[in-house]
Amino acid sequence: MTENTNLQVGCDVPDFELTTYEPKSKDFGRYSLAKTKEEGKWTVLFFYPADFTFV
Secondary structure, eight states, rough: OOOOOOOOOTTTOOOEEEEEEEEETEEEEEEEEHHHTTTOOOOOOOOSSSSOTTT
């Protein structure tokens, strides 16, 4: 079940995990927001409304 939440600048983001592609290892990996927070790393979340082919 997925829960939708409206977020605004300055709000805490709920923890999530997702599958990523790791170019260095040329394989797939996992990204965990909780793990990143534990490591004290910064995170920038970037969302776009549609496909990203214009870049």
